[in-house]
Amino acid sequence: MNFIHKIKTKEFWSYFVKIAIPFFIVVTLISLFINSWREIFALDFNSISKSNFSDGKWKNFWGMKLFISFFYGLYITNKNMK
Numbered sequence: 001m002n003f004i005h006k007i008k009t010k011e012f013w014s015y016f017v018k019i020a021i022p023f024f025i026v027v028t029l030i031s032l033f034i035n036s037w038r039e040i041f042a043l044d045f046n047s048i049s050k051s052n053f054s055d056g057k058w059k060n061f062w063g064m065k066l067f068i069s070f071f072y073g074l075y076i077t078n079k080n081m082k
Helices: 003-007 010-041 045-052 057-080
Strands: none
Touching: 003 010, 003 057, 010 045, 010 057, 045 057
16 A cells, blocks of 8 residues: 555544654653753743744744654554554
8 A cells, every 4th residue: 555545544543643652742841951951950931932932933843743752653654554
């Protein structure tokens, strides 16, 4: 079965969600820990917000993770479905 036929099935999107959402959460948490681990342990949420989300930084922060998670989910789901 080729990729086009696979993405038309409900089973494909069910597997996709099971792969992409946990991957997105893990990538987000790792990124936050890498960028702001001192602020996280100090519970300084204002500094976390300023360094990761203020002044339009949220677009890059969330956009890249959504993009990577979407294509990773497609790739892994396509690879594992027969």
